[in-house]
Amino acid sequence: MSPSPLKGGAPRGAQRQGQAPAVSARGATQHDGKPQSVALWLQLLAVAGSLQAIRSGQSGTAALAAVDAVLRPGVQALLFQVLRQAGRAEALRRAMVPRTPPPAADALLCTALALCWNPEESPYEAFTLVNQAVEAAKRHAATRAQSSFINGCLRRFLRERDALVQRTDADPPARWNHPAWWIARLRKDHPAQWEQILRANNAHAPMTLRVNVQKTTLTLYQQALNAINFDSSPVGMAGLELSQPVPVQSLPGFADGHVSVQDAAAQLAAPLLLEGLDLSQPLRVLDACAAPGGKTAHLLELAGEGAPLQVTALEIDPTRSLRIGDTLQRLGLQAQVLVADAARPEAWWHQHCGGALFDAILLDAPCTASGIVRRHPDVRWLRRESDIAQLAQLQARLLAALWPLVRPGGRLLYCTCSVFRAEGEGQVQTFLAHNTDAQLLPSPGHLIPGNGDKAGSVRDNHLGEHDGFFYALLQKSPQ
Known part of the structure; x- marks a missing residue:
């Protein structure tokens, strides 16, 4: 939603990003x-x-x-x-x-x-x-x-x-x-970075694009943006951070699927899950909590047209599942979209997936959303401290339900848009302690807003300004 000039009062000088646009x-x-x-x-x-x-x-x-x-x-x-x-x-x-x-x-x-x-x-x-x-x-x-x-x-x-x-x-x-309990929690979880996180939460989030590498290249798309005076800088493997937010309809080729809006930290999910896998061979991939479909689409984009990648996208909310279909249709991609509870595989796995094990599972689990507060500033005032433990229990249930669906030697990428350790590092350490057939592969771990570079997060370009995220790539031992 793009801002327009300030009206309806005596504005102070030029409009600042994210401040009051005019309304009819x-x-x-x-x-x-x-x-x-x-x-x-x-x-x-x-x-x-x-x-x-x-x-x-x-x-x-x-x-x-x-x-x-x-x-x-x-x-x-x-x-x-x-x-x-x-x-x-x-x-x-x-x-x-x-x-x-x-x-x-x-x-x-x-x-x-x-x-x-x-x-x-x-x-x-x-x-x-x-x-x-x-x-x-x-x-x-x-x-x-x-x-x-x-x-x-x-x-x-x-x-x-x-x-x-x-x-x-x-x-x-x-x-x-921020609420007092939130501040105390961050000080405990991130004693060296809690102030940085809070400052980032009160800033305006950048608009970051993911270029569809099946339809164009990062360089060509940046040139297209430059041609209409949209300044941008490369972030990650296929991302561009805009200097100013713009309406998506004004982005070159948006309607034709050349580009999507996705935060730089969220753009790491698909390449982390697929890196090292042979995409020329048939692969079965599950996106367990898929709406609105950005990560599902990114998986298919990376695999490329004609690749034997079968993606199943689950979403428990029927209304939100419709957004997955809309996203895939705009990008010209196909996946099996199911309205189902990922924590109850018995209700969908055999019926819709033939009971076949998956080569890779992406679990972008429900969480407190404490890493995306700058995009959703209401979150800090809506959450209660007790929500952390409740959501951590749900995340553990999802991990326990989906891990048996990973084939021997396969992998599961666990991620949350949270900076709380109970939903990230603590969750994974507990899982590893109870699942001796799981190995933690090199992973970014907690990505802190304001930290553009972190070992293991990207290969080439820095992440720029990004949301708070957590990533853990788990591999199942071969039989």
């Missing part, structure tokens, strides 16, 4: 087809409503889906900034008002504080945000009664900004904009 006013367009600008107060109301939904346990994706499509691009940009500053905003609100206001009023108040507390990152002048937040409060039934209270708090903040910010600096959730 009042859900209508002018007769010439150009969008009308929308009052900033209307955007703030929608952002506060989305924040309130997330606080009640709804995902950011679902909260944004409920926003009018015309408003959604601008609301998403502002909401992401609010979520990246929510820890500070809540600490500032507590410093002024220890007792939590009603949910709608608190969401609007924290929305305004998150957007204006740091002048260097604010998309609008602070007084504009305050005025428009108060206007929003007056115009909405859920906050009208608290409009004077919101006005008083925000005016006080403008008067006492420096003192209030200094007062909250010592609060870890305010300083790092």
